[in-house]
Amino acid sequence: MTAGPPVPPDPEDAPSASMPGGAPASIDPASTATAASPPRALVRSPLSDGEWHRMHPLTPLFRGGFALVVVAGIIIANFRDRLIYLFLPDELDGEMPEDPVDFVIDNNLILVALLAVLGIVLLLIALFYVSWRFHTFRITGDDVEVRSGVLFRTHRRAPLDRVQGVNLTRPMVARLAGLAKLEVVGAGLDANVKLEYLSTANAEAVRADILRLASGARLGEAGTDAAPRAGSRVSAAASVVSAGITGIIDGAEEPVAEPASVVHIPIGRLIASRLLSGSTIGLVVAIIAIIVGSVLGTPWILFSMVPTVIGFGAYWIRSITKSLRYSIAPTPSGVRITFGLFTTVTEIVPPGRVHAVQISQSILWRGFGWWTITVNRLSGRGLADTSTDQFTTVLPVGTRADVERVLRLVLPHLPESEWPLIFEHGVLGPTADDPYTNSPRRARLLRPLSWRRNGFDLTPDALLLRKGFIWRRLAIFPLARLQSIQIAQGPVDRALGVANLHAHTITGPVSGSLGIVDRDAALRVFEAAEAGVMTATAGDRSHRWAGDEAHASDQDEHRDA
Template sequence: MSSVPPPEPAPAGGPGAPPPAPAGGPGAPPPQLVRSPLSDGEWHRLHPLTPLLRGGLFLIVVIGIVFANLRDRLLYVFLPWLAPGVGDEVVEWEQVGGDPIDFIIANNLYVLAGVAVLAVLIVLVTVFYTSWRFHTFRITDDDVEVRSGILFRTQRRAPLDRVQGVNLTRPMIARLLGMAKLEVVGAGIDANVKLEYLSTANAEAVRSDILRLASGRRLAMSAGPAGATATRQPGRVASLSQTVGREITGLIEGPEAPVAELESVVHIPLGRLVASHVLSTSTLALLFAIVAIVIGVSQGVTWLLFGFVPAIIGFGAYWVRSIVRSLRYSIAPTPDGVRITFGLFTTITEIVPPGRVHAVEVTQGILWRPAGWWTIRINRLTGRSAADSSTDQFTTVLPVGTAADVERVLRLLQPSLPDDERALIVQEGMFGPTEGDTFTNTPKRAWWIRPFSYRRNGFRLTEDVLLMRRGVVWRKLVILPLARLQSFGLYQGPLDRASRVTNVRAHVVTGPVSPFLAAVDRDRALALFDDVATGSVRAALADRTHRWAEGETDAAAPAVPLPAVSVPAATAPVPPDAGAGAQSAASVPPPPGYTVVTRPGEEPA
């Protein structure tokens, strides 16, 4: 299908095809803000091989059924010495016509069968080609739109000011062909807009354009001097063969690093990753189930074998899949947020823009305590339904790491926190309580509500975040940005009233983090309620992370190449009446790895 000349609108991302010139239609983004010719406000088609990848599973199933029917016959024709007894059976099947293949052979219907197969192939090719022709997208300065469907048309739109992130997924087969799937994360259930598939280079460029437009940045970028002659591109066949060879090597060496991406601040050794899965309560439950099966079978209780073995096989598959999914993990800062990459065969790269993290939880199980390992999960809008099993992989930002790794990740997720507050989070929040503890803990009179963890069960409120610390067997620290709080509630039962304590719960978007704290002193909880209400309103008014780079530069500036990575302007809260100049002056020192970028003639801030 890749050999069909692409009609207008031009396909997006054909290997080796010269990019179309930007059309600049109504609603098109400013040309200085985009690098991809697909971000010109006009309708474009996806990669020509998209139908093959999207319908490939169906074809594989059909081919598998055919080969299952022809297995013995192919073995008899090509490898007769491996199964000498099959020949007589094949001859008998052909005479009787026991299945469709045998019926065709027995009745000499070769021509009719060939015509039928050819007709099916023509229908499939026609359907795939038509679906590709009717599947188009465009990127304007306001949103990303996708139209699809032949008989029943569907049009989806993702407003850029509501973008929660942009994920780039590269399944193994798509990687071999140099293709990727782009998913624009929306702010609602089943609100994501998918562009599957684009060439990897086009997907990277389009993702950068979407984030740049969503940030409000007015930075003129140039792909090169005006009037420069385009380099001659190789043909489709040569380009595809080069891509396959490069991607096979990339399965071992890792994917090519996109331009200007920074090195990961955390590196997880393979031994630590495997050991973290072994030292888990799930593994203990699996060992208990195996012992129970062995004892039960030895005593004649055979139903245990049929009842638990499928579950054990399923758990083993999940165990291996979770390890493979966490391989090649990396996390690094970018001008448009935090970039997280993971996966060995299917590589997923997501960028979480500033202000899209609603809650952070740092957790340590008792089996990880001797090794000093922690994990970090977040609550964020993923745009997926609650029944989607892949949602969890977008909420775990650190599978396993040391306390130093946690501090580096928190520096990326909460860049506005001062260094002294971040050190306090690690010392008191993760390892506390310590001497001179600044957390407000459960009073001793209510120890019976949390008999093991009442000394650790507490909270601390700062200007930017609310900290909740709880648990002894499973240590947990919840970090809640005040600007992201939806509401805050106090709950009290009859036993709580008798002990003059109450339960507090912060309401944020749904996710694995549970911002709940029990057995808080009633008077302290009432004071916390007022302080959180005041602080969340103040933080929300000062928050500028929905347009994190707005006012960073001028759209009319001459196009210059970027020499380094710029600093997000939303790293510090700005008063609501402050202008663009005040916002730049309010920026805090960049975290490690960032470099301040200025235009010619300007001084660094």
């Protein structure tokens, strides 16, 4: 099924202005729509024409799924004994339990009960219909907008020039119906705009349109897609369930004309990396300590451990399932990352949206040659959203070859001459001809294990911070995304002539702190980084990464005309 016909704008949502005296001045809605919408001849998807459209008709059912689960739970709780008697009569000694069904039959209220059930069903259908009618979206040349709510209206807008990415999420149940949720990632706290739900085909087409508009290019250059015929809805509805079941096996994006993943993670490596994680080791140590404590005289401690084990087990399994079917590949609109076994999430990170990259390796992984890559990027989510961490890991576990492939995707503009600074000197260093500026020998007592590795290097494109012995880390900060640099000293630092360097970027798992470096070297990198950031920012074109191309195309068309 496809989205409904265009919805005329509500009168209260029409733009208005005021005259100097305070009287409202009318604005022609037709001229407003024409100015806000891209030309119809250049629109690729029928849903990206600047008009208001409704979500998929099944949207209220999936958005209100939790309420339906609660209602089903109440019904099952009231009829639990009857269900047990129906399937296992011996468990209740052959006696039928009393429940509301017996009351209805004994008092001859069958017709009243059926009418009540019918009324509730009709009320739910009416509520779902009204909710669907008032849940609309539109895509203009400047914004993605969503309106929802009946009594309390909500109008959210995401400017296209501030789009940080577009995520396509397919929960397992929604996949059976061929639906997907689109989330436009904004550049602020709780700034995301969600289009839930659309058919998978429409969601992919709309995502491509949003990314193309955000790039500064025109939709017409991508061609036009044929709109689905009205007569094909019956056959589409008949095959949607089987297509959803096939999608669980093949993946959310199959088949899609996208390049294959540059990294493939074996399931054995993924499970082994979780077993060799710090959280697993910590849990084992805690279990041993509790067992020893119970043997020595406090056995009740064992019971307090059960919820912890169950919770950790659920977390451990979830960390594996969300990394299954992982893939990462380049696309014309950015880096496409897919992950998740049951609920599949596909996100596309446009160029220039990664603010920091970190390669890290635990001492437990060192013998296997495994690393993980995390990034700092705007997620557009609220502080209470616990799912933000899954959007910061771009490589859960990989070999050196995997790390290099992923880095070339998330840092595409890094010159070839600087790559030895990343892996040879940064991740595996220090080497004999180490180009990094490391902690001085006089301060080795403050970093007894890592003072030889603890250092930095500044290139014309990035600031590199290398640290850690037990946990090897290399943090890469593109200068075009760097916000500021701070130098701090404590009383011990002043006595030893060292300082602490801190690169400021957006909040994320990548830390910009580097302690115990030579004070004079820190001052030099402070001044050099200031000039480097200004130069890199002036030459950065990633904000509208296809703008130059679109401008050149417009000039060519003008010359041809």
